[in-house]
Amino acid sequence: MDKKDIVEVLERIGTMMEIKGENPFKVRAYFSGARTLQTMEEDLGTVIGEERLGDVPGIGKALTEKIETLFATGELEFYDNLLASVPPGLLDLLDIPGLGGKKIKALYEQLDVDSIESLTQVCNEGKVAELKGFGEKTQEKILSGIKNREIYAARHLWWKARKVADRILPGLEDLPQVERVEAAGSLRRGMETVGDLDFLVASSDPGPVMDWFTSMEGIAEVTAHGDTKSSVRFEDGMQADLRVVPSEQFFFALHHFTGSKDHNVRMRQKALSLGLSLSEWGLRPEEEKDSSRKAGPVEAHSEEDIFKALGLQYVPPALREGMGEVEAAERNELPALLEYSDLKGCFHNHTTASDGRNTLEEMTAEADARGWEYLGIADHSKASFQANGLDEDRLAKQVAAIRELNESGKFRCHVFAGSEVDVLSGGKLDFEDSVLDSLDYVVASVHNGLTQDEETMTARIITALEHPKVTMFGHLSARLLLRREPSQMNVSKIIDAAIANGKILELNANPMRLDMDWRHWRRAAEKGLLCCINPDAHAIDHFDYQLAGVNAARKGWLTTNNILNSRTLSEVKKYLSIID
Ligand code: DGT
Ligand code: CA
Ligand code: CA
Ligand code: ZN
DSSP states (O other), rough: HHHHHHHHHHHHHHHHHHHHHHHHHHHHHHHHHHHHHHHHSSSSHHHHTTTOOOTTTTOHHHHHHHHHHHHHHHHHOHHHHHHSSSSSHHHHGGGTTTOHHHHHHHHHHHHHSSSHHHHHHHHHHHHHHTTTTTHHHHHHHHHHHHHHHHHHHHOEEEHHHHHHHHHHHHHHHHHHHHSSEEEEEHHHHTTTTEEEEEEEEEOOHHHHHHHHTTTTTEEEEEEEEEEEEEEETTSSSEEEEEEEEEEEEEEEEHHHOOOOOOHHHHHHHHHHTTTEEOSOEEEEGGGGGGTTTTTTTSSSSSSSHHHHTTTOOOOOGGSSSSHHHHHHHTTOOOOOOOOOOGOOSSSSSSOTTTTTOOOOOHHHHHHHHTTTTEEEEEOBBBGGGGGBBOOOHHHHHHHHHHHHHHTTTTOOEEEEEEEEBBBBBBOOOOOHHHHTTTSEEEEEESSSSSTTHHHHHHHHHHHHHHHOOOEESSSTOOOOTTTTTOOOOOOOHHHHHHTTTTOEEEEOOOOOOOOOOOOHHHHHHHHHEEEEEEEOBBBGGGGGHHHHHHHHHTTHHHHHHHGGGGGGHHHHHHHHOOOO
16 A cells, blocks of 8 residues: 555554544544655655554654554554454545544534434534534534535546547557547536536447447446447446437538537527537438438537638637637637647756655656746745645755756756745745845745635735735636646636736646636636646656646637747747846
8 A cells, every 4th residue: 555545544543433422532642643754755565565664753653563464464453453343434534624633523423424414414414513622613614515525426527538548549440340549528618527428420330339339348327328329437436428419411511519509509500590400410401401410501520610600710629618719719819829839848846855656857857848948846845844835944955956957968957946935824925035036937826724715815826916026826716627626716716816917827737727717718828817827746657747737728729829838948038037
């Protein structure tokens, strides 16, 4: 079992002991042990191998044995016994923000709550508000937490959905009956989360295609098995639809099932204004609608043909959200969308100096191998102690190491020395100006106090944006998709403040963040806001996240003009006022 999983087991042990009302002293030992382990810089295997785990402050004898057993075997009898001794539904309650061991214990003992269902019921009856230490507000928060949990469970990260689709598509392609195949729906539009996968196949012999699809590996249930449409649910909860159409309808169906619904509505209106009727089956004069299940007189050998037939510029899937794209296509004013290959580097990246998994050199070598002209290192600052943030001394050493690496000429890729500086709760930065002066750039980010009210948070962020040393703001809302709601803030005020102060907002490309949200970018960029797409990489393979970032940027109508890191090294140096 790896370190991350062991940390989770220790936390669960602590929680279960708390629920059972065990000695708070013992309980605390598990939580603090989990934290110690989490922030331990050295490789856990090495420390265990050299029998030094017991020497680590905060990890006592009992804990050492348990961690070693988990590391070696992935199992622990003590944990299994504990799991068996609490109602299984109780641990689900931990998914609700604000509920820890103590609160769960109170709910269990005083209101017999032992599952999400029973918790929902007592909340709706108003009984939770009456409990000591809870109150009306907590009860409301619990209810909205339960609702979010349902929404979260029904959707999946685009990043994950794409990987599942990438496994299914080749299988479909290989079937002899399949003439064409595409993934459609929200996945094709590049939505940050995806409800279900939608596959579309052109074939004149759908039977074997349906049979293959409904007998794929990992399927938990076949929810529909028809002549031309089937649906399945995989063991991990992901669902997928497959539709098979005759090849002359393929592009009409592809356009229809790519959506979005709002885009389709606008497209049908556009067709009607020309006396035409557009459907998943074809495009035909409106008066022939009765025969609409047959292919229409207009042929489409690509989606482009459909747009052309309506006198429209081609609208790429990323823009099909019913947010003015059809109107812009009428005027031939769609943007030239960003490509991954437009990116020449990035700025928000971590190394082993804070909580990253790769060293400065390893990160630089990888950026170099990708052909990037520059790489910015922005490790955490000291207030982010849980992420092993750097203090002034360690930062100074890192800056020196970066300067040295650049001078060594070892890599073509230039490294910029930065920092992801915590924005403290009142908007003050975690480092003094004299420290920030030694850096090439500063990413300001909020990592704590995420539940401040809208006014306080907005003021906090604007204060940081007004700081002369700040270059860009990191992951604005601090949301974690399908896990944590965005912090409350007045985004349009923040955008205005960033523009007024000549500051950049990041588009954090981590597939769990994609923050600032693409829905804000089009208007913000029109007003003049500059964007930087950053992977927030904690390891070399996280540079791939830039694909998700570019995807979100496309949905935000951004072009190379709006993106700092599509500029060349010398342009960026100029922007950062760095003189060679
Ligand atoms: P999802 O799965 O919730 O992430 O979102 P989508 O967009 O993939 O939605 P889905 O799977 O329900 O349907 C795929 C596409 O099919 C959708 O984007 C547009 C089209 N579609 C489905 N139902 C309707 C409908 O009732 N009206 C219209 N105009 N289009 C529909
Ligand atoms: Ca879908
Ligand atoms: Ca669907
Ligand atoms: Zn961060």
